[in-house]
Amino acid sequence: MTQAQATPRMPIESGCPDGFQYMHPVMRRNFGQWKYHEHPRPGVLRHVAYSGEEIWTVKAGTQRILDVFTIRKLCEIGDKYADGYVRFTIRSNIEFMVADKNKVEPLINALEEAGFVVGGTANSVTMISHTQGWLHCDIPGTDASGVVKAMMDELIDEFRNCRMPNRVHITTSCCQINCGGQGDIAINVQHTKPPRINHDQVANVCERPAVVARCPVAAIRPALVDGKPSLEVDEKKCICCGACYPPCPPMQINDPEHTKLAIWVGGNHSNARGRPTFHKLVAAGIPNNPPRWPEATAIVKRILRAYQQDARDWERINDWIERIGWPRFFELTGLPFTKYHIDNWRGARNSLNASTHIRF
Amino acid sequence: MAKKIHETPMLDELEKGPWPSFISGIKRLRDQHPDERIRGVANDLLGQLEHSYETRKGYWKGGTVSVYGYGSGVIPRFSEVGDAFPESREFHTLRVQPPAGNFYTTDMLRQLADSWEKWGSGLITFHGQTGNIMFIGASTDATQHFFDEINEYGWDLGGAGPCVRTGMSCVGAARCEMSCCNEQRIHRTLLNRFTDDVHRPSLPYKFKFKISGCPNDCVNSIERSDFAIIGIWRDNMKIDQDAVKEFIEKKGRQYVIDNVITRCPTNCMTLTDDDRIIVKDEDCVRCMHCLNVMPKALHPGDDKGVSVLIGGKRTLKIGDLMGTVIVPFMKLETEEDYQKLVELAENAIDFWAENGLEHERIGEMIERIGLVNFLEGIGVEPDPNMVLHPRQTSYVRTDGWDEEAEKWFRRKLEEKKQAAAG
Known part of the structure; x- marks a missing residue:
């Protein structure tokens, strides 16, 4: 047995990290002290603080699933044309924050040139939020x-x-x-259509009472099929929602x-x-x-x-x-x-x- | 590359068009990455995905993969067609908790990319729908190594399965004038109180916290979280009448009448003949519409705090539920205030852990047992802000009426005394 196996590393349960360390200094300084914002053009926001300081945001659409080349490209743009601070919106747009208005145009140009799409603010159709x-x-x-x-x-x-x-x-x-x-x-x-059931597998793979309980319309019941314990679906009741499929993959809903x-x-x-x-x-x-x-x-x-x-x-x-x-x-x-x-x-x-x- | 490159005629169609293509990204890894392992993984991943496109089916199945000490945070994926695509046969995702508001420095993004390239596929999603950074595609062995590496410089796994999940917050007070609370502090206080429940799934089902700085609710907390914390204010909104005049000069009176005054859901605003906006604040429901249209002229008030809504979720099993107001308003300034919020969350989770059925979200439990039973379970008094209207059916026993009425009057008296003292 190697030493690593003998004494496994225990995780540091640090949980959610402190966001302030990744915030643009202007945002850190003016936290909770913002006065108003303007929307000078699509993809650009200008926020003004009570202190008089301002922060400019340039928003760009991405492909959401980013390869390391794309991440490095975004970082390179962030360093060369912005101030090295970014954030992602919940719709997977990236936002670059800069303190200097004069950086906005070159930043937009660099993003567009690299194939990213500047926009997605205010009354636009923003990026589609989606699953995997x-x-x-x-x-x-x-x-x-x-x-x-x-x-x-x-x-x-x-x-x-x-x-x-x-x-x-x-x-x-x-x-x-x-x-x-x-x-x-x-x-x-x-x-x-209702799930297609592979009765050979149900008893091995699925916790049958849990699957029965998942059905929103009580259409699933335990059954003996070809002498094997399995599940059957009352197809007249079934609403084809697929709730049974995650806990029981032999109940294939996808077709x-x-x-x-x-x-x-x-x-x-x-x-x-x-x-x-x-x-x-x-x-x-x-x-x-x-x-x-x-x-x-x-x-x-x-x-x-x-x-x-x-x-x-x-x-x-x-x-x-x-x-x-x-x-x-x-x-x-x-x-x-x-x-x-x-x-x-x-x-x-x-x-x-x-x-x-x-x-x- | 010595190995055969899978043909991907269908996926190639997704390289066309102006929007950035995730397929082109995976191909870059396949064709240009210096590490042969990553090239191979990307090739087989594309092969399997093409197979899915051709047959219109998915070929990943779950399993059990975890890092040492945790029962959650890794989404295991084993290929059902691994013989044809062996190099992406094990393709697990690590869910990593981002900071509230999803802030990063480019240095940190690079460091994460470097670590991921060493151990994983080179594909990262910012972010999954729960709010995690999704490091997509690690073998079972690499999972532990990657976690150990990023855990050393400040990153921890999020939740998966029946546990407290990774939280989500809007950009908030860091950049937004509408924010009425410190999303950063709320988010970290709550999530890091429940770290054990994030890493070790032992609840009836998932439990999500989301924090929005104002009722615009940019992180969709009412509908997408079990425990929504939303910044709000209870004094008068602030009106800069000079800015109102400026706005009217620019956009015209008609615009303000049509887009601000008449859009107020409670008709609490008027525009005077001399172009001032007057608001009857006790009628205002803090919907945010007028502030959104006139962000320079109208602002939240100074007496800020949060509302808490519990029980939002999506379809399965009983249908969609929005969260319900449980705390109409609470201040979040002192350490004690934050402690009260934590206690509320603890009480809600404890009560649900005791009473929820397997795979039942807290909102579904409330639907099953009724809001009053839940309120009594967590020690919160009923409040008219919790309902749209009082009961409309007479099928109810009211034999405890006098005591309940007495409680209400005592509570009101107490509130009055506190207000006078404060």
């Missing part, structure tokens, strides 16, 4: 990274410009757990044909104007079509166009639809309204129109 997909996840129905790359290629002008009524947050998710979260527009996997994409709109986390809202289903049955998923992008662009043309300044997508009503939303976007749009989950009654508030 086929590259790394154990349960993915699609490759969100690929969907996002293909979609951002077509939305890049809306990232670079601020031509939307208000900011647009798009999200994608590779399964119905929906790690991508709520979005003004969300592109999420929607399975359409090359029947795993589809659905698009949801109107999710908004902010408390501005109205309370935060969940997104609502508007389109389903969209083919999961790698490598560029053109059908999903086409619908997203159609929704964005209707929103851009019809919404008022500062209306997020949910605010806009609340004003114009759902019938008009479906009319403007040309999307079909079907029986699948009418909710039947718990609390569904709250989503029904119990009034004569009807728009004509």
Whole structure:
């Protein structure tokens, strides 16, 4: 036995590191003392402190999954054209902070020249927040990274410009757990067929009572199949959510044909104007079509166009639809309204129109 | 490279177009990296990914991989098609906790990249949806080495599985005039109180803290976290009437009427004939809209603190839940104030650890047992800010009414005394 094995290194449980050590000195000095900000052009913010000091931020979109060459490129730009301080937004944009206004233009040029995209501020379509997909996840129905790359290629002008009524947050998710979260527009996997069960493996791999408990509609029950203990699914009850698949991989939910994409709109986390809202289903049955998923992008662009043309300044997508009503939303976007749009989950009654508030 | 390079006709399509391509990044590792190991890993990773694109299925399965002393923080990934793509057969992710607000120096990013290149695939995601730095792609052996190396210079693993997860905070007071709290201190105080619960999963399910400096809630804490802390103020908002006039001169009266005054959800604002904005602050719900439109003229008040909402989560299992107001307002200035926040989190987690079912988030537990049982469990008194409206069904026993009413009046009297003393 080697000495390393005899005395393993114990971890230093330092937890979350101190953020102040990585903050631009101007930000450290003026912590909690900021007065206002301006938005001089897309991708650039100017924050002014009560002390009179200011900090300029340049925001750029990246591919999120960064190789070390890209990281070093970003660092090189950060050292040469900025002050060596960066941060990442929760939508994987990188932000360079500089104290000197004169650094802003050269920094933008250096980023653009290196293939990064400056923008993503205020009323733009910012980077799509997304999940991992086929590259790394154990349960993915699609490759969100690929969907996002293909979609951002077509939305890049809306990232670079601020031509939307208000900011647009798009999200994608590779399964119905929906790690991508709520979005003004969300592109999420929607399975359409019950899991296919490999009965040879269930008893070996799955903790059966735990799997039964995971099902939101109690459609799974223990069963003896071909003399082997396994699980069976009441396919009439099954809502094809895939909740059984993570704890029991032999219950394969992903299907090359029947795993589809659905698009949801109107999710908004902010408390501005109205309370935060969940997104609502508007389109389903969209083919999961790698490598560029053109059908999903086409619908997203159609929704964005209707929103851009019809919404008022500062209306997020949910605010806009609340004003114009759902019938008009479906009319403007040309999307079909079907029986699948009418909710039947718990609390569904709250989503029904119990009034004569009807728009004509 | 001696080995065969996998053909990737479908992935090649993702190198087209102007947005930065993650496929090009992985190819750079395959073609240009000096280390043969990394070139091989990138090649087989692309091979497997192409296979996924062709067959529309994922080929990673979980397992058990950890670093010594922890039960969490590594996402094990073993390939189901490892024979065809052996060099990326083991491709685990290490979740590493970033600082609140995701701040880095370029020096630190380089140091992390250097360490990762030594042990891992050379691919890093900034950041995963929970908020971790995701070091994607290490073999089982390398996992421990990489962790040991970065742990020595200040980095620790985040959570995975049924445990307290890595937290997330907005840029906050470091750069934003809307911030009403010290996100850095709240984040570190809470997360580092629960370090043991981050590293050793023993809770019913995941538990997430997120901190937003103001109700714009840029980290989506109400919907995406079990315990949301949001900066807010309770005195009057501050109005710089000169800046209001300046804004009106620039944008016009009509713009202010259409985009500020009439957009207020509680109609608490008016614009006077001489271009001043008057706000009835007791009607204001601190929604932030007017401050967002006029950041130079309108500011949060001075009496700042936080609201706490508990129970947000996404779909599985019972459907989406937003967090519910549990503490409408608390100050966060003194050490005791922070201690109160920590105690609230401890009480909530302890009660849920005792009463939550397996794989049940705290919000789902509250849904199952009712908010009142939860409040009594954690010792918090009911408050009308917790509800949109009082009960609308008569199916309730009210035989303890007089005592409860008495408690309310005593509490109000106490608050009045404290306010007078303070």
